[in-house]
Amino acid sequence: MKALVWHGKEDIRCDTVSDPEILEPRDAIVKVTSCAICGSDLHLFHNFVPAMMPGDIMGHEAIGEVVEVGSGMNGRLRKGERVVVPFTIICGECEQCLRGNFSVCERTNRNKHLAEKVFGHTTAGLFGYTHLTGGYPGVQAEYVRVPFADTTHVKVPDSLSDDQALFLSDILPTGWQAAVHCDIEPNDTVAIWGCGPVGQMAIRSAILLGARQVVAIDRLSDRLSMAEASGAIPINFEQESVIGRLLDLTEGKGPEKCIDCVGMESHVSFSQPDTVYDRAKQMFMLENDRPHVLREMIYVCRPAGIISVPGVYSGFSDKVPLGMAMNKGLTFRMGQTHVHRWTDDLIHHIEEGLLDPSFVITHMAGLEDGPEMYRLFRDKQDSCIKVVLKS
Amino acid sequence: MALTYVSNLLRHEGDPHVIETGPSSLSSLDRMARLLGWFSVGLGLMELVAPGRVTRALGIEGSERFVQACGLREIGSGLLCLSVDKELGLWSRVAGDALDLTSLLPPMTGDNPQRDNAQLAAMIVAGITLLDVLTAKGLRQQHKEGDGMRRDYSTRSGFPQGLAKAKGAVRALRQPMQGRDLRVH
Numbered sequence: 001m002k003a004l005v006w007h008g009k010e011d012i013r014c015d016t017v018s019d020p021e022i023l024e025p026r027d028a029i030v031k032v033t034s035c036a037i038c039g040s041d042l043h044l045f046h047n048f049v050p051a052m053m054p055g056d057i058m059g060h061e062a063i064g065e066v067v068e069v070g071s072g073m074n075g076r077l078r079k080g081e082r083v084v085v086p087f088t089i090i091c092g093e094c095e096q097c098l099r100g101n102f103s104v105c106e107r108t109n110r111n112k113h114l115a116e117k118v119f120g121h122t123t124a125g126l127f128g129y130t131h132l133t134g135g136y137p138g139v140q141a142e143y144v145r146v147p148f149a150d151t152t153h154v155k156v157p158d159s160l161s162d163d164q165a166l167f168l169s170d171i172l173p174t175g176w177q178a179a180v181h182c183d184i185e186p187n188d189t190v191a192i193w194g195c196g197p198v199g200q201m202a203i204r205s206a207i208l209l210g211a212r213q214v215v216a217i218d219r220l221s222d223r224l225s226m227a228e229a230s231g232a233i234p235i236n237f238e239q240e241s242v243i244g245r246l247l248d249l250t251e252g253k254g255p256e257k258c259i260d261c262v263g264m265e266s267h268v269s270f271s272q273p274d275t276v277y278d279r280a281k282q283m284f285m286l287e288n289d290r291p292h293v294l295r296e297m298i299y300v301c302r303p304a305g306i307i308s309v310p311g312v313y314s315g316f317s318d319k320v321p322l323g324m325a326m327n328k329g330l331t332f333r334m335g336q337t338h339v340h341r342w343t344d345d346l347i348h349h350i351e352e353g354l355l356d357p358s359f360v361i362t363h364m365a366g367l368e369d370g371p372e373m374y375r376l377f378r379d380k381q382d383s384c385i386k387v388v389l390k391s
Numbered sequence: 392m393a394l395t396y397v398s399n400l401l402r403h404e405g406d407p408h409v410i411e412t413g414p415s416s417l418s419s420l421d422r423m424a425r426l427l428g429w430f431s432v433g434l435g436l437m438e439l440v441a442p443g444r445v446t447r448a449l450g451i452e453g454s455e456r457f458v459q460a461c462g463l464r465e466i467g468s469g470l471l472c473l474s475v476d477k478e479l480g481l482w483s484r485v486a487g488d489a490l491d492l493t494s495l496l497p498p499m500t501g502d503n504p505q506r507d508n509a510q511l512a513a514m515i516v517a518g519i520t521l522l523d524v525l526t527a528k529g530l531r532q533q534h535k536e537g538d539g540m541r542r543d544y545s546t547r548s549g550f551p552q553g554l555a556k557a558k559g560a561v562r563a564l565r566q567p568m569q570g571r572d573l574r575v576h
Contacts, residue, residue, distance in 0.1 A: 005409060
């Protein structure tokens with residue numbers, strides 16, 4: 001079969017690879033009909049997240065059809081069913097899964113020993129996201145083996161098209177969780193840094209959850225126009241002061257809720273000297289992440305506010321003003337998304353017509369065009385915000 | 392492909408492995424930048440470890456510290472070329488090339504017995520400078536974001552029933568699936 005394979009920094013190829021096989025009774029093979037390139041795939045593209053190996057298949061957002069099931073399915077998943085493959089693999093039985101903390105499932109990471117050394121505890125197994133999270137082959141392929149498929153899959157109602165349902169795999173529940181983590185109240189201002197795909201979903205979620213005003217921060221006019229379309233107030237950080245404008249919008253008090261949809265690769269600019277400092281340290285492996293957004297959020301967030309972090313950070317961050325955060329009494333909420341905690345609600349909202357996540361798709365291509373699409377998305381060319389690849 | 396072969400040996404049994412490799416996201420310019428980066432690192436290491444060989448070949452004995460400093464600079468430029476900021480790395484190489492050419496002027500003239508070597512070195516540096524400039528310019532063109540030609544997505548609200556209906560439509564969340572046994576659908 002064809003698959004997008006990581007061969008090294010900035011080197012993704014559309015390779016011919018061997019077909020996946022059923023290995024365990026709870027496995028299923030899914031024929032991928034659509035998959036997407038996620039912003040967090042770019043961290044792997046840039047080799048900023050450790051533990052990738054040449055030959056690893058990329059991708060963790062997919063929808064498709066079940067073509068084969070293992071013997072342990074007991075009727076919970078059948079051939080021919082249309083399913084979303086979420087990025088987290090879950091057993092549905094461990095203590096964390098039973099608490100709804102699916103992204104830290106205790107059983108599905110088959111490289112648990114590595115994760116425990118790096119993170120202290122294991123996280124769930126993830127598709128196509130390094131050997132720290134199980135080294136599972138990703139979904140940017142014609143077929144994918146879904147381990148623990150009876151609990152990992154999300155069934156797609158016929159009323160939803162592929163393009164509407166695809167983002168239940170990651171970016172929609174990720175943006176949603178980020179907004180839910182903010183405990184949004186009717187008078188709240190929610191400031192969202194980064195208007196990429198997750199940022200766009202977080203903006204829509206904050207509006208659905210009733211924020212008084214939502215502020216979207218980016219530097220690209222196409223992304224800001226998409227944010228503005230949903231009622232957000234745009235701030236172009238290359239044209240105006242983020243802190244000054246946020247204070248203006250909140251009578252000098254700062255936003256109650258801040259969401260970081262940027263993560264470890266903040267834009268580097270000489271007008272923000274800390275980003276140059278971070279980039280230099282990152283290059284010489286003295287720091288993993290560029291936490292400019294975290295610093296700015298901690299500074300501007302209203303005391304006793306909430307900082308929600310769906311953006312991916314990989315390791316050590318320098319010069320994060322924890323003293324400021326502590327003295328202002330800020331609450332931090334973060335983590336990989338507990339996808340299955342939110343999918344029932346989100347499917348319901350899409351069916352009700354409250355939200356149509358397909359608005360974010362700007363580019364569609366075939367799987368064989370994947371390497372070029374990675375480059376286009378990374379370079380933000382042709383106003384690319386979200387790429388969907390069709391098999 | 393060799394690394395892929397090794398990693399396939401370490402892969403979990405039954406996982407797909409590469410049979411035939413396809414076209415890459417790396418362009419020829421990206422590869423050239425990478426090649427120049429490794430060249431820089433190699434040259435830098437040589438200057439750092441064996442500065443005497445360089446000074447003898449160029450007839451500038453006594454300048455070993457200077458050559459080692461150039462070596463450090465080369466390694467820095469090389470690492471930049473190998474990073475995602477390769478264009479910056481290439482321009483730093485161009486600046487370094489200019490410094491090298493300036494430093495080669497004195498040994499190319501006068502009664503230096505190694506002036507032929509110095510002239511040859513200057514010609515090589517000049518050639519590589521041209522390559523650095525062309526690669527850097529090509530990369531800038533290839534990876535530029537296309538400012539001024541950005542699309543307007545202001546009709547994409549994502550709310551089929553309109554913003555007014557969407558605002559605050561989902562205030563009361565249902566309880567998350569805490570405690571729910573997922574095996575019972």
